[in-house]
Amino acid sequence: MAEISVVAPDGVPEVRAGDDLAGVLLPALRSADLADGDILVVTSKVVSKAEGRVVRGGREEWIDAETERLVARRGPMRIVRNRLGLTMAAAGVDASNVEGGSVVLLPEDPDASARALRAAIAERTGINVGVVVTDTAGRPWREGQTDIAIGAAGMVVLESFVGRTDAHGNELAVTAPAVADEIASAVELAQGKLGARPCALLRGRADLVLARGEDGAGARVLIRADGADLFGYGAREAVVRAATGDPADRAPFGSPVTAEELAAALGRAQIDTAAVAEDEVGCSSARRAIVEILAFAHGWQVVGDPKDGTDLRLQPCTP
Template identity: 60%
Template sequence: MSRLEITAPDGTPEVEPGDDLVAIVLLMTSLADGDVLVVTSKVVSKAEGRIRRGTREDALPGETARVVARRGETTIVRNHLGLTMAAAGIDNSNVPQGQIVLLPADPDDSARKLRDGIREHGGVNVAVIVSDTAGRAWREGQTDIAIGAAGLVVAEDYAGRTDAHGNELAVTLPAVADELAGAAELATGKLGGRPFAVVRGRADLVLPVGEHGRGAVSLVRPDGADLFGYGAREAVVRALRAAPADQRPFGAPAAPAELTTAVRDVVGLVPSHTGASDGALMVTCPRGLIRPLTALTFAYGWTVTSTDHPNELRLRPASV
């Protein structure tokens, strides 16, 4: 039998900049070796002085690494932590009007400090998760995820294992840190004033004292490795603009055969191989099709350059 127990205490005092979060946690919770402590990013940010006056719109440019998508008043960005979130994760709830709260500057470091402090002053070995709320592509609503973690196996790798029927698992990688954060949010709630949750029953995920693990940052895909680096509209606009600075989110250059098929299907041209070591292709392109061809090759991670022959263009991988 497997059992998971989640406790979120009531009565936590309002956290102010400079407050000793370790002392507050130890006062409000009853921790044991092997527990996972989930702390909302809001109280971590407050204790670390990440409160600012102004609006989310005022602070958004400074927290944005790049814009992913815009729809009306909603702006989805990749922030400086690598997280893709609405308004970069800037929050204006549970703070006085006219103030906002930024995410912790380094959530993994915040988790490590909390874990070390709890070990030093509480004498127990726990894992710590710093959680925040995020939406999901293709799904309505939001759930909590781990944006910081210490002392925790953040993902369980099942690749190479077999199921009960003898089937080998190839890419199964449960993001247990996110699952624990989401489970904890069921107990903390959004308006209950319960920023701490203690999850008991997964001591197998808690690392030994002194081992903080890979942190939640290891769950963030590198820019360009995600299949959805831009929103649908933004991808079209940026491909047509074809600015080199916009190319990374489209990912690594596609294989020549894949690009050849796309060029044939979209603009009706058939590139030929040059035999060059970089896999370059040549194509004869009427002047009116140069712009759509350039946008298409850009989206596939390639570039278009002219040659000495009229209407003949050279296509080559952008990263070569």
């Protein structure tokens, strides 16, 4: 029988800038009988507070400062890709549980924060634990929020079942559970949003904890590269970005598609393609503006100007 348990202790005092985070958390964790193979989960807010990431100023100005790219906006709400590569509302800037006129920013480097906390616990207790730093995020197509891992050390964050077979002999091709995110969400159930329990221990997955001295790749490997995600912009923003055609916006649309895929997209827009080759598509110039927008969104571009004004030549963009 498989069994996983979570303990979220009470009694953690308010964390302030410069506090020794391991020293603050360990007294509360003693009641949970910390052991090798446990996974310690801490909220990014207490990590940020200890690291002096509580700053003065308005929330909007700090969202601007933490934003790398706007993904979508609906009224005052902004979904952005922040400086850590995370796509989330308000760039992860938090104005709750902090005095007025201040906001909490995410840690400078959540993986480094996790490594430092793991090392401090090992040094003071001799116990080998994995560490996960969490934050709350929404999910496309789903109401509500869950906690995710934004930092990790000493543990596997992404299991791969590729190449393994199920009970029926079927080979698994893309199955890769994001176990660090699953742990973050499971632990949040015990912590509670208003429970003042910023840390918890998950026990029962010692197989995910790495040997002493091995910190692993961290939670950053869970972040898809810009352009590898299928949803680099919100629906409205994607239209505007493609219509604008700024070369700086190419990356979120991903790598150039094949000539056949581009021809199919042009066909859906009722634009006839004159020729299709491995690296060139020809089409009518009658609706040039639409052709250029579709080409940009698919990683292609119009090259040269047709001499007779009838046909356009499209080629894939170079990286």
